[in-house]
Amino acid sequence: MNKLLKGELESAFKDVLVNILEETRLTATAPKDAVLSILSFLKNKGYDHLALISCVDWIEEKEFELVYVLTSYSEKDRKEHIILKTRILRKKPEFKTVISVFKNAEPYERELHELFGINFEGNERLTPLFLERDYKIPPFRKDFDTREYVKETFDKIPFVEEEKE
Amino acid sequence: MDRNQIMKWFKQPHEMSQKYSLWVVYFCTGCGIIEIPPVITSRWDAERFGVIPVATPRQANLFLITGYVSVKTLGAIIRTYEQMSAPKYTVGFGSCPINGGMYWDSYNTIKHLDKYIPVDGWIAGCMPRPEAIFVAVTHLWTMIDKGMATGYIKYKEKYKSYRRNQEKALGKLEWPPLYSMEGKDE
Numbered sequence A: 001m002n003k004l005l006k007g008e009l010e011s012a013f014k015d016v017l018v019n020i021l022e023e024t025r026l027t028a029t030a031p032k033d034a035v036l037s038i039l040s041f042l043k044n045k046g047y048d049h050l051a052l053i054s055c056v057d058w059i060e061e062k063e064f065e066l067v068y069v070l071t072s073y074s075e076k077d078r079k080e081h082i083i084l085k086t087r088i089l090r091k092k093p094e095f096k097t098v099i100s101v102f103k104n105a106e107p108y109e110r111e112l113h114e115l116f117g118i119n120f121e122g123n124e125r126l127t128p129l130f131l132e133r134d135y136k137i138p139p140f141r142k143d144f145d146t147r148e149y150v151k152e153t154f155d156k157i158p159f160v161e162e163e164k165e
Numbered sequence B: 001m002d003r004n005q006i007m008k009w010f011k012q013p014h015e016m017s018q019k020y021s022l023w024v025v026y027f028c029t030g031c032g033i034i035e036i037p038p039v040i041t042s043r044w045d046a047e048r049f050g051v052i053p054v055a056t057p058r059q060a061n062l063f064l065i066t067g068y069v070s071v072k073t074l075g076a077i078i079r080t081y082e083q084m085s086a087p088k089y090t091v092g093f094g095s096c097p098i099n100g101g102m103y104w105d106s107y108n109t110i111k112h113l114d115k116y117i118p119v120d121g122w123i124a125g126c127m128p129r130p131e132a133i134f135v136a137v138t139h140l141w142t143m144i145d146k147g148m149a150t151g152y153i154k155y156k157e158k159y160k161s162y163r164r165n166q167e168k169a170l171g172k173l174e175w176p177p178l179y180s181m182e183g184k185d186e
Helices: A002-013 A031-047 A105-116 A146-152 B001-012 B013-021 B031-040 B071-083 B130-146 B151-159 B159-170
Strands: A017-022 A027-031 A049-057 A063-071 A081-090 A094-096 A119-121 B023-025 B052-054 B063-067 B091-092 B122-123
Touching: A002 A027, A002 A031, A002 B122, A031 A094, A049 A105, A063 B023, A081 B023, A105 A119, B001 B013, B013 B130, B031 B052, B031 B063, B031 B130, B063 B071, B071 B091, B071 B159, B091 B130, B091 B151, B151 B159
Parallel strands: A027 A081, A094 A119, B023 B052, B023 B063, B063 B091, B091 B122
Antiparallel strands: A017 A027, A049 A063, A063 A081
């Protein structure tokens, strides 16, 4: 099943690097223009569940890596997890939304927008999701200094003194 | 029950009933809540100590903060605490509410809970054993007897300072002040 899919992917798309990690795990690295068409291709193959969109901050290479994890619910013989990776520039953190293929991508993209500052073109609901405070740099980026932030905000709040009259 | 205090209980029976029925808000703050199901069920049976979880904060008078407090949770904690009826006691459970614990340099957890609401006692450890809750409860009894568990009175007196700290952490608060905002600012 794995090798079949690898062949299919590599023949349908040019610049896709497919790697079989385990019996049930398969990674594909693709350029960012091809992501949407690969996702719809895989959806037609039966991988109808987008389990997760994640992001890795490669600060030395000045790139963000977006990770899409796909599984299948509808077809029982397709047990693989497909991990689709693509890279975007750190300077210009913009990418197209995949809501047109997978509707449940919306909250994942909101999360990445909030924690990494990536702007998903076409997603109209990039509003705050978890965080209550404002951050100058999105807090999950590697150049966000948490220790400095804690010193400046939470540590500066004074204790309510007990004995002072 | 302490036999020496029987006369005191006859004079002020409500104090005994408050002391021996500490009802807990069933409020899951963090990972510490995993210790609560064994505590309230038959294995450790907290009802021996008069501790039972209740559905709403308006019926409760013991507030267990079980775990790390994120900024968003802090808002819910303050709201819950202000809804509880006096006398109310707060106990921080685990090392995270004391000083941040393993989240001491996290971007989104508050480090010292007693900056925002008064805390009567702490249970240290990560995780504390369920027995630690009973140690805390019996300790709280002694504190109530001696008049040391006065967090809720302090909250009323120093409300201005608490409210100021809450606003520093959360920005503008959505609810009106519980007590009068007049008073000394420290």
